[in-house]
Amino acid sequence: MTVLLGNSGAPRWYQGGPERLTAYLERLRTWGATATEVVLHHGPADERTARVHLLDPDWGRVLRCYRDAGIAVQVHVSLDPRFATQRWLDEPEDLAREYEPILGVVRDLAAEQGRAVLVLHGANDPARGYEENRRATIGLLGWLAEAAERMPGEVLVGLELGAVKPDRPAATARSRADVLALVQAVDSPRVGICWDLAHDCENAAHEPGWEPVPGSEFLDRVVHVHVHDLGDDGASHYPPVLGRVPIAEQLGALAARGPLPSIIMEVRWRCAARLGEPWELLGESYRRVGATVAELTQR
Template sequence: MGRYEVFKPSRRCRLGFNMHPKWLGGRTAGEFLLPLRELGVSVLEFTLDISSPDWPEVSSLIGECRRLGFLLTFHAPYKGPYNPAGFSGAKRGEVERLYRPAIEYAARIADEDGPLTIVVHGAEGDRPRGELRRDTSAFLTWILEEFPNLCPSIELLVREESVNKIGDNKAELVEIVSGLGSPRAGICWDLGHNARNGSKPAPPGFIRLVRHVHVHDISPDGVDHSPLIFGNVPYEKHLRELVRTGYEGAVILEVNGYLVSRFAAAEGKLPSQILKGNLRLLYRVTSQEKGGWNHQEGRFFGGEAAVEGMKSPASN
């Protein structure tokens, strides 16, 4: 597959996290990542924020991660002007020009290394929901038709009363992805967003369309993308359900590095200790092993090795 020898884990689903140069903390990519490979990490997700001042450093790190044999997934840009709204109408050219550099960057790597997932957000705004759905479907169709080695997964987003946001409910995602009629299209099930939306049961057909998963916790004061230390997201239940159905996609620990650093500092730990503890927990869950944090009894179970670097949610 491509120019590099890819590490292939001996398990069905793939474990990873959202990677950025700031995680390195002065270390080389190998010094930071190879110990995580021993914990089961085989895939790294990068946000394609190519207009950021950090992008040259990010792009260089992407190359190093490929040389180390890690699989990649990408998250299409979604902040600021990035919004597929209008793609099915007169704004198509404008929106396409905005996204194309990032999508083409991912496509070049996919052409060399093999098909890969790119997570996208649906259209949002104050226009009628039906129009935004058409924009979203047209945007996904563009990726599918023009970039044959990219596999777009539309993300489950957090519902907001003040804005129409395509992808903020699971039934709508099923309809959109099913309507595309492509096995390369799928759903990115963000379990943190799922919890913020009320953890409603998955509708018929949802699980079989999940191609990618994001996992993170929510702090007691509602801060999203926190490390898995609070127990406010029932990720174990959903991951075990996916594993039972034969899920073969990636499970990405999508946490905010600043939050990890803050919680680590409060405990006198290194951010890497929190990260490793979270990854050990996810490995156990996706391996159908027993172990984790018992929120009712206030203790860890399943062995000390599984939770090194973790702490009691009550201590926060």
């Protein structure tokens, strides 16, 4: 079985026009990419948003390029505040309307690919308490689970394990225990965990007794994986070439329990640029993570 392995599809990787995208896709094929994850955004957008998100005028063209290259597409919800999970508590209908176009893309991808994953963050409103953020997260996940059940193919919703932020003490899904509890509260086969390995390692200092491999209950709920590394500055989203995240051990624990889920290297261009030429470092990331995946799947 082919493991879906790729990197985040931020437009910054191919900024410069259609020719640049063609060259980028050729590199991905050379490196053995079988998947990507795009952050979809519609509506008003500034330059910063355009570097990270795939904007709606480009959805059809760019996604078609990926699919024609044989690359499966997974989707991350826009990071713009208009799409924030905490809006579900007071504005569920408005938030649902923001999600509908994105869900339409996910539905079409699942129908074509057989499976598609939608990744989102938990509610993290600093003006609210944890219980309110928790209710918002569970409410949105429940609505998404019902929507996924009606779609052709297999649509999975992955709640991402995020990093602890001191300025957001009431944020949800910022520990293994919390992201697992939220997913269990929804109790749907369509809803699982997006295990971000680097954010998990960032949280080690906040979780007494933390070890690289979580318990079986957590592992059995993982439907999608984010892989990246931690830099000298302590920041995440570096190419997974630095060895600060125990990627082989963690992926090995997943592989021991069944087929590996989709794996996305969530590398930011600017973090790669701090180490060298970004495309070269992305290629090296594919070689290293790809070798690990190949070894695990041959056991």
